[in-house]
Amino acid sequence: MHLFRARQFRVLKDGPHDLSHMEAKALGFFARHPGATPRDLAQSAGRDKGQVARLIGGLRERGFLDAHADEADRRSVHLEVSAAGKEVQAALQKQRRRLSTQAVKGLSDAECASLMVLLARVKANLEGE
Numbered sequence: 001m002h003l004f005r006a007r008q009f010r011v012l013k014d015g016p017h018d019l020s021h022m023e024a025k026a027l028g029f030f031a032r033h034p035g036a037t038p039r040d041l042a043q044s045a046g047r048d049k050g051q052v053a054r055l056i057g058g059l060r061e062r063g064f065l066d067a068h069a070d071e072a073d074r075r076s077v078h079l080e081v082s083a084a085g086k087e088v089q090a091a092l093q094k095q096r097r098r099l100s101t102q103a104v105k106g107l108s109d110a111e112c113a114s115l116m117v118l119l120a121r122v123k124a125n126l127e128g129e
Contacts, residue, residue: 004099004103007099008095008096008099009021011095011099012024012092015091015095017062017088017091019088019092022045022047022055023055023058023059024092025045026041026045026052026055026056026059027059027064027065027081027085027088027089027092028089028092029041029044029045030065030079030080030081030085031081031085031086031089034080034081035068035078035079035080036078036079037070037076037077037078037079038052038053038056038077038079039076041055041056056079059085062084063084063085064081064082064084064085064088065079065080065081065082065085066079066080066081066082067079068080
């Protein structure tokens with residue numbers, strides 16, 4: 001897993017968009033939860049509001065996120081991935097699929113299925129601690 005993540009991070013950092021791991025995660029969060037707030041991301045990621053504010057600020061400056069004020073509470077902002085952000089997100093997903101394909105190259109469908117079951121068990125064990 002360490003090798004997989006290291007390659008993934010290298011592609012993020014060396015790629016045309018120069019994204020950090022957390023920037024990619026935030027972009028993915030808002031792609032999955034359009035209209036979510038910075039507070040939603042902070043709770044989901046376990047980060048403090050200051051870290052999230054800086055992260056979101058950088059993504060907005062680069063044009064990857066659009067913000068809309070909440071109608072009921074003008075202090076609150078809802079975020080969604082912009083058109084440019086969607087292009088970046090699609091490129092990241094394509095890279096993840098390519099890396100995943102490379103990781104299981106030579107494994108049969110049955111071996112891949114077994115691997116998924118075993119990884120789910122490992123994850124459950126670690127979450128249960």
